[in-house]
Amino acid sequence: MQNIAQIIAQELNVREQQVSATIALLDEGSTVPFVARYRKEATGGLDDTQLRTLNSRLSYLRELHDRRQVILSSITAQGKLTPELQQALETADSKTRLEDLYLPYKPKRRTKGQIATEAGLEPLADMLLADRQADIEARASEYLCEGFADTKAVLEGARYILMERFAEDAELLRKLREHLSQHCVLESRVIAGKEKEGAKFRDYFEHTEALAKVPSHRALAMLRGRNEGILSLSMNADPSVDKAEAKSGSYCEVIIAEHFKLNLSTSPVDLWLKTVVTATWRIKIALQMETEFVSAMRERAEAEAIKVFARNLGDLLMAAPAGAKATMGLDPGLRTGVKVAIVDNTGKLLAHSTIFPHAPQNLWDKSLRTLANLVKMHKVELIAIGNGTASRETDKLAAELIANLKAGAEGEGQPQLAKVMVSEAGASVYSASELAANEFPDLDVSIRGAVSIARRLQDPLAELVKIEPKSIGVGQYQHDVSQSQLSQSLDAVVEDCVNCVGVDLNMASAPLLAQVAGLNKTLAKNVVDYRDTNGQFSNRKQLLKVARLGPKAYEQAAGFLRIRDGDNPLDASSVHPEAYKLVEQIAAAKRLPLASLLGNSDLLREIKAEEFITAEFGLPTVTDILAELDKPGRDPRGEFKTAKFKDGVEELKHLKPEMILEGVVTNVTNFGAFVDIGVHQDGLVHISSLTDKFVSDPHTVVKAGDVVKVKVMEVDVERRRIGLSMRLDEQPMPAAAPRHHQGQNKGQGKGHNGAQKAAKPAAKASAKASAKAPANAAMGNAFADAFAKLKK
Incomplete structure (x- = not known):
């Protein structure tokens, strides 16, 4: 079995040694910003994004490992652990696969199948599964007992035994998931009588699309509609089969029959087994799969929404001061x-x-x-x-x-x-x-x-860190996603941004200091208290005098804290104190005072980084130090720019199609960008109107805070919707044929998000699903053929 470092290395396409070294650093208490900036030799130059992914996967795989050990112990205690099962458990690469394998052995409430087994009906179930020509009534009569007084009850008990056995087969569940992931669709329907109340969800009153490919914004819109009692959501496993044909069964039943090699005929036993297969799918598996697939859709949608929010927040925090x-x-x-x-x-x-x-x-x-x-x-x-x-x-x-x-x-x-x-x-x-x-x-x-x-x-960064990131409101459906995951992701963004820019130790507020690698709220407050009591810091080493700020916290934080006009000019740079001796060696080699190196571009260009590599400092660190000496304490944020709103255009009623306006991007989603044009209502530039070229991700074109020019395409005063385009040669649609909107909302941060517009009408989505899955139709026909004889 691969170890965790090997698995992560393959996923990130890096060397195992890089991952192992990073894991060791993280386990020692190092922070991601510190590792990314000051331990490049150990990590092989992994950036903060890769490190965040590595850290997340490390947590997941360790949880998977711990769960695996619990399951192995449980099955071993039952005396049912075979070499084959142990191998399957040890190679399971996901929690879903692990739980599938554990399902038959997982302690559960007493089921109908267990009751039948306890009554001694399992031999009958095994016999009927093996001998299709048996006299089913005669065989069943041999197992009459208390609680199973007639053959009908006996056969029903045997059916439950096989249903539970079939439904707990991990390999069968894998096959069904594979089939459903390729072919099933999500159907959204309005609940009768809710049409008027749920008008904002009308795009989903009759909506169908491939469940595995529902975009984040549409998934969250439909889930919100369901939570508000407006929509019903269901999984259709056979979208290419018409309703009349679907009544005879699902193709998933064919998969079940084939998996257990049930070449069903018209014999009484086969007719009975057919009811077992049908009940297994409809009673045991279908609802479980629907719940699982809709949950997976929700998780994907939430992850994408959180990613969008995090990216927008990062852009906003890194806006030029x-x-x-x-x-x-x-x-x-x-x-x-x-x-x-x-x-x-x-x-x-x-x-x-x-x-x-x-x-x-x-x-x-x-x-x-x-x-x-x-x-x-x-x-x-x-x-x-x-x-x-x-x-x-x-x-x-x-x-x-x-x-x-x-x-x-x-x-x-x-x-x-x-x-x-x-x-x-x-x-x-x-x-x-x-x-x-x-x-x-x-x-x-x-x-x-x-x-x-x-x-x-x-300074947007210094001020916005005082506000809970969720309150800044640059996301989509932020109130519908996992709040713990959202907070964790946004906190990581804030931490990365703060440490990327650096913090003035003598001016920073406690909330800003708390985001510095190695510090927390308590240490940040202690730093401010020390500063208030003793005056400004004159060098970084004074941090060690702050209450409860020990060597580890100092190591993590020192490089990100700046001291202007202090005792050592390097304290104003991102050069870590541990590397000061290296800078002194460079200055000595050039026979210059250390201060003469700072900002001396001509001299620094002549220095060869390879000449100063030591056992402690490799080429990446030396290169970074020379770059920092060239522009010490440089701010990585861009040049400050601002939009000029057009005079006389202050409300929605002032907008006219074809107006060219300047605005600021407030939010970027997967379907486009929202732009503030000064009328108290953000307009939407749909992804198709961002540029003349094909765009798969709007974030590659614009980011929050960008100043852009847009053309007004349409204005819906009643619904407070504004359609914009960054393609200034694009012409507005005729009034009789309005453009489709993705649902937009006021202000991106006032707590309200409208339902997102479907990109395709339901009919198109259904037709596309059928066209893309001809094999599904063939399998549906195969199912009909397989069971047609059983109906005679």
Whole structure:
């Protein structure tokens, strides 16, 4: 039997030594970011994605191993473990296969088959299975006993014995799964009387498609419809057989008969065995398989939805920061006013206020004067405007403010002012959180939201880590998937992003520090407490003075923590302290002070990494160090860009087909991308409208945060749907033939997702399933032929 390292190595297509070394590091308590960055020699350069996959598979295979040992012990204790069964159990490569093999030996509640066996009917079942020409009534009469008073009861007991035996045959179950995975379809039907109530699911009122290939968004939409009592879902094992023919049985019954070599004829025993086969499928296996296949569909859909969410979250967290500039955050509102918060270039709150420029107060001019005074007083360079209610009206206010400052003499000597629309998804969650309450105990919740909006423009990553990732809302059907798996995946994304960028040790908040490899909430708080008590850190070694932060945590975290203007210039880089001596050797070889290496591109290009390889540091590490010395502490995030929303286009009613607008991608799904164009409702660019070329994955074209140009294709004001295209030469469909939408929703993060539109009408899906599975039709006919004689 292959060991776990061999299995994972084959799956990842890497060497077994790489996997074994990685497993050893993880078992020692090393984190994925640390291993990916600082242990490339050991892992052979496995990246963080491969390491995450390896870690996940390691957990699964270890659970599989543990379960295998429990099963082996159980069967051994029963005295039923044969060499063949042991071999099958030890080579089982999935939990499903393992449980199939264990099924006949698994302790269970007393069944009808067990009752019949206890009554001594098993020899009769074996005899009828072996002798098809027996006198079935005469043989059955020989087994009359208490509880089985007549031959009908005896034969029914023997039938249950064989049904359970057939249904627990692991090889038969494998064959049935293989057949169903290729040919069965999922049928979604509206529950009678629920048509009006479930209008948003109408795309699935009469929907059929291959169960094994249902896309994630459609699967989750149908499952939600079922959970809400609108839809019924069922598995059709014989989609190419018409209803009249299907009444005679399923082709799966043919598979069962063939597996047990039951060449059924018209003899009484064969007629009885035919009822055993039919009952085995319909009573014992069909429902089990339907539950299993629908569960597998749900698991695939959830895994894909989580993957989409994680990828969008990563893109959002890695969005380019506007930078360390004094920023004004505006949290728009109408009746309650616009909340204003000013933060300095470090994110520290300087001032706050509330203005009422909009209805019903309409204090426009007074609001302008208030904002102008704040801008001049605090030398504000950026205005961050939340994209919620009244955002476009507030955007107009900011535009007029900027124009007035440029035109007036009071604008002279002031920094150049710019305004940016910022997603406020999750800002209210942060505002009401314990973290915000501790940071601003005397501040109104709404003002805290304005602070968050300002900070997330300065540095999206540093601010968004304070919010539970699920609340940021860049996923599809996020409330319908496994919340534990979603949290685990999103936490890994946050960890990878934070450690990829690095963290300023003297400025980072406790939530940001908690995401650094090797640290946790407790250690992060201890770091902040030490900093508050002793002042700023001047070197990384001081971390070892922090309460409960030992050598292992220091090893894991030190390379990801930055100290600007500290004792050692390397503390501002991603060079790990364990490699400082190597950098000193490089500087000594060039007869230069260490600081002269930093940013000296010409000199660094002349250095040959091979000359500095040691037993401790291999070529990958030396190469990484030279690259880091070239651009020490570089930020891997891109250049800051922002979309300019079109003036006068502020609501759905302002949109007209063929308008060309600029917007920001807020969410990317498997069927397209949602784009904020400044009308409080994201529009959908269907996958077919992303580019002129064929696209199988929208993420290869756009990502969350991208600024794009789109053309308005259609507007449905009543249903609040906007169809967009990034193919600017594409023409809108005639009004009489509207384009299909994948169900879209407001804001991607407000907690509501509409039902996703089917890509193909049910009739097309059914026809396609039949066309792709001619063998299925042939097998259905074979079934009809096989049992036609039994009906005579």
